[in-house]
Amino acid sequence: MAKLEDIAKLAEVSPTTVSRVINNYGSLSEKTKNKVFTAMKELNYQPNSLARSLKGKSSKIIGVIFPGVSNPFFGQMVETIENQLFDRGYKIILCNAGKNKEKERAYLRMLIANQVDGIIAGSHNLEIEEYQQVGLPIISFDRYLSENIPIVSSDNFQGGKIAAEVLLASGSKNIQMISGANQPNSPTNRRLVGFKEVIEDNNLKFGLTEIKYNASPNIKGMKIKEVLSNNSVDGIFCTDDLTSLLVFQQAHQLGLRIPEDIRLIGYDGTSFIQEFHPELATIEQPINDIVTLMIDLLLQRIKDPDCNLQQNYVLPVKAIAGETSRRISE
Amino acid sequence: MAKLEDIAKLAEVSPTTVSRVINNYGSLSEKTKNKVFTAMKELNYQPNSLARSLKGKSSKIIGVIFPGVSNPFFGQMVETIENQLFDRGYKIILCNAGKNKEKERAYLRMLIANQVDGIIAGSHNLEIEEYQQVGLPIISFDRYLSENIPIVSSDNFQGGKIAAEVLLASGSKNIQMISGANQPNSPTNRRLVGFKEVIEDNNLKFGLTEIKYNASPNIKGMKIKEVLSNNSVDGIFCTDDLTSLLVFQQAHQLGLRIPEDIRLIGYDGTSFIQEFHPELATIEQPINDIVTLMIDLLLQRIKDPDCNLQQNYVLPVKAIAGETSRRISE
DNA sequence: ATGAAAGCGCTAACAA
DNA sequence: TTGTTAGCGCTTTCAT
Numbered sequence: 001m002a003k004l005e006d007i008a009k010l011a012e013v014s015p016t017t018v019s020r021v022i023n024n025y026g027s028l029s030e031k032t033k034n035k036v037f038t039a040m041k042e043l044n045y046q047p048n049s050l051a052r053s054l055k056g057k058s059s060k061i062i063g064v065i066f067p068g069v070s071n072p073f074f075g076q077m078v079e080t081i082e083n084q085l086f087d088r089g090y091k092i093i094l095c096n097a098g099k100n101k102e103k104e105r106a107y108l109r110m111l112i113a114n115q116v117d118g119i120i121a122g123s124h125n126l127e128i129e130e131y132q133q134v135g136l137p138i139i140s141f142d143r144y145l146s147e148n149i150p151i152v153s154s155d156n157f158q159g160g161k162i163a164a165e166v167l168l169a170s171g172s173k174n175i176q177m178i179s180g181a182n183q184p185n186s187p188t189n190r191r192l193v194g195f196k197e198v199i200e201d202n203n204l205k206f207g208l209t210e211i212k213y214n215a216s217p218n219i220k221g222m223k224i225k226e227v228l229s230n231n232s233v234d235g236i237f238c239t240d241d242l243t244s245l246l247v248f249q250q251a252h253q254l255g256l257r258i259p260e261d262i263r264l265i266g267y268d269g270t271s272f273i274q275e276f277h278p279e280l281a282t283i284e285q286p287i288n289d290i291v292t293l294m295i296d297l298l299l300q301r302i303k304d305p306d307c308n309l310q311q312n313y314v315l316p317v318k319a320i321a322g323e324t325s326r327r328i329s330e
Numbered sequence: 331m332a333k334l335e336d337i338a339k340l341a342e343v344s345p346t347t348v349s350r351v352i353n354n355y356g357s358l359s360e361k362t363k364n365k366v367f368t369a370m371k372e373l374n375y376q377p378n379s380l381a382r383s384l385k386g387k388s389s390k391i392i393g394v395i396f397p398g399v400s401n402p403f404f405g406q407m408v409e410t411i412e413n414q415l416f417d418r419g420y421k422i423i424l425c426n427a428g429k430n431k432e433k434e435r436a437y438l439r440m441l442i443a444n445q446v447d448g449i450i451a452g453s454h455n456l457e458i459e460e461y462q463q464v465g466l467p468i469i470s471f472d473r474y475l476s477e478n479i480p481i482v483s484s485d486n487f488q489g490g491k492i493a494a495e496v497l498l499a500s501g502s503k504n505i506q507m508i509s510g511a512n513q514p515n516s517p518t519n520r521r522l523v524g525f526k527e528v529i530e531d532n533n534l535k536f537g538l539t540e541i542k543y544n545a546s547p548n549i550k551g552m553k554i555k556e557v558l559s560n561n562s563v564d565g566i567f568c569t570d571d572l573t574s575l576l577v578f579q580q581a582h583q584l585g586l587r588i589p590e591d592i593r594l595i596g597y598d599g600t601s602f603i604q605e606f607h608p609e610l611a612t613i614e615q616p617i618n619d620i621v622t623l624m625i626d627l628l629l630q631r632i633k634d635p636d637c638n639l640q641q642n643y644v645l646p647v648k649a650i651a652g653e654t655s656r657r658i659s660e
Numbered sequence: 661a662t663g664a665a666a667g668c669g670c671t672a673a674c675a676a
Numbered sequence: 677t678t679g680t681t682a683g684c685g686c687t688t689t690c691a692t
Contacts, residue, residue: 001442001465003669014679019671027677044463049443050380050389051669054684059380061423061444068409070602075405079398082426086433091440093391094424096412103416110421112331113379114391133374135331217605245606272400275547276575333685344663349687357661381685384668 002043011039022047053115062298063111065095065104066122072272073240074122077141080291081120088295090117097123099214108134118298121145124183137301139294144185152294152313153187154285159317160194163237163265163283166319168202170263170327172235175199175206176227178247179239180213187312191239191267207233217246224250234262241266241273241282248280248324264324274320281325284318332373341369352377383445392628393441395425395434396452402602403570404452407471410621411450418625420447427453429544438464448628451475454513467631469624474515482624482643483517484615489647490524493567493595493613496649498532500593500657502565505529505536506557508577509569510543517642521569521597537563547576554580564592571596571603571612578610578654594654604650611655614648 004022008015013032020026021036039045053059062085069075082092093116097104104125111119118137124145131138131145138145142153167175177195180188192208199206211223224247227233238244244266251258258264266273269284293313300307334352338345343362350356351366369375383389392415399405412422423446427434434455441449448467454475461468461475468475472483497505507525510518522538529536541553554577557563568574574596581588588594596603599614623643630637 004671005669015670016672016679016681017677020678023671025671029677032678046439046442048384048445048669049440050384050445051684052671054378054380054384054669054686055671056684057671064424069399069412070402070406070409070600072400072402072405072602075402076400078424079400079426082399082424083428086426091423091425091444093421094394094408094412095421096409096416098413109376110379113376114421115378115380242606249606270400272402276572276579334687335685345686346663346665346688347661350662353687355687359661362661378685381668382687384670384685385687386668387687 156190157194160191164198167235281322486520487524490521494528497565611652
């Protein structure tokens with residue numbers, strides 16, 4: 001692997017000059033520039049980022065911590081992050097923290113060791129303290145990590161409200177909400193609050209079933225079957241689209257018709273769902289905007305670590321109509 | 331950020347000694363070890379990977395190039411890669427090359443600049459030469475990149491055969507295959523070859539519809555509708571499960587029943603499909619094994635760049651039964 | 661068992 | 677406009 005010095009020799013200039021050419025810095029004659037460029041071409045030269053970062057320049061790497069990317073929602077999220085960061089000249093180290101505290105901790109250490117410029121965190125296994133100690137710009141997606149770490153999220157409260165309104169408009173009276181187990185302090189809890197508000201404003205009640213986020217689809221399926229059979233449910237709000245898909249399936253297996261017998265609405269609205277399951281009504285999170293905002297904030301913090309940012313940034317959601325929430329005329 | 335020297339001072343030893351403790355190298359007295367450990371704890375010390383890599387140690391970073399991770403197949407692939415590499419002490423830089431030649435080229439350069447130890451490539455936009463010049467250990471998934479770059483893939487030929495057999499066993503006679511546009515030299519073409527062989531051995535013919543991998547679901551949907559309406563098709567093999575999903579939908583919209591009117595089988599068999607669409611018959615690629623093998627080979631090459639590896643490694647596939655390929659008794 | 665010193669590839673004062 | 681030199685944080689001979 002050719003190094004800067006080799007270029008310098010070949011071009012018959014000093015290393016400094018080569019560095020200047022590479023970084024387009026200081027004053028240089030066209031002639032030297034050309035000599036250097038030619039030499040770089042000839043040796044197929046690539047500056048060593050490591051050495052560059054060591055010498056004070058930033059690494060231009062962002063650590064991205066999510067539970068995983070096999071889930072289409074996180075997949076789209078991470079893909080969007082990666083694409084947008086690439087355009088801004090950054091690369092990402094991907095960290096699938098799963099549901100593993102130890103792993104997340106190890107990742108944090110590793111990211112520090114690798115001198116990343118900042119972190120985008122969409123996972124949530126760790127205690128507040130550990131994030132506080134990182135001493136690196138962090139932006140969090142939809143999770144409370146610690147004071148002073150800004151949270152970007154979609155408008156969970158409004159999302160919950162809209163979901164309730166859709167179900168009510170579809171004529172549902174006997175409503176169930178199926179959500180992941182409550183994370184203390186998590187903004188996603190607001191979906192429940194918003195949902196509840198609307199339902200109760202309409203003098204109705206609703207049942208709440210919590211299913212652990214990390215339960216296997218089989219387990220989830222079972223719980224859903226319970227929900228579907230024990231009640232005369234006619235409307236269901238799932239806090240993510242995959243659970244909604246499962247409900248759709250189980251209903252079919254039980255011979256319940258959607259939307260005739262039960263109306264269904266999910267949450268997230270990934271392009272995957274919109275493209276491959278357009279029948280599913282859902283609340284769409286504005287993934288692109290979320291990502292853009294997270295990156296803007298992160299880069300701000302990177303530029304000026306002491307810059308003042310809000311604790312919460314909330315982006316609007318949108319209802320996506322779908323066959324599963326169609327009103328059945330009586 | 332505390333550095334090695336700070337530890338040395340605090341522990342009242344030389345930097346060398348600290349380095350020895352960190353790397354568990356050379357001979358050390360218990361006493362010094364303890365002093366150093368204590369100091370490290372106290373300053374919450376993290377060795378700087380960059381500096382370490384600069385000084386000859388490998389970076390322990392692998393570049394992972396795929397089209398994207400919002401597609402569940404690639405998502406699962408990348409997640410598995412990341413998990414397995416983490417266990418082996420490596421981290422990954424994720425590169426979503428999309429369908430963009432320029433981007434893939436830029437990634438290659440960037441990975442070199444970042445001194446990655448090796449590359450796992452699952453994308454396929456570039457010309458052979460560019461990969462040949464990288465001068466880094468590379469393993470490819472399911473794509474021919476260049477001589478001397480090992481390809482790991484599932485048994486595409488056998489997969490095609492099995493798919494054909496399943497459709498035949500289900501009683502289909504008027505069969506269509508829907509595949510991505512043919513990549514020259516790509517191992518995935520063997521799915522077609524295997525499929526064709528079985529169909530023709532049974533004195534049948536089949537129609538082939540090629541749909542560009544990167545077509546939007548809407549475009550794909552249209553083409554599929556054509557396929558479904560222009561023929562009296564009664565059996566379809568899609569070379570990926572998402573297309574298969576689309577066929578399933580379109581068939582419903584056209585009032586065609588699956589499996590009564592048409593039998594359907596896909597390809598890939600991600601856990602996503604198996605869990606959320608168990609009705610879809612498919613050919614499962616052994617993602618875990620593929621990843622394990624790719625990583626084994628890559629680490630071998632990293633250890634010994636000249637080690638002899640085969641050009642092709644083929645792993646067996648498995649048919650996953652599903653309602654969509656059930657035989658209808660007459 | 662421990663330390664001194666050189667150097668990895670690059671950048672950035674400071675000189676000229 | 678260009679070059680000399682020191683040093684980023686760490687590892688590693690070579691001494692002691």
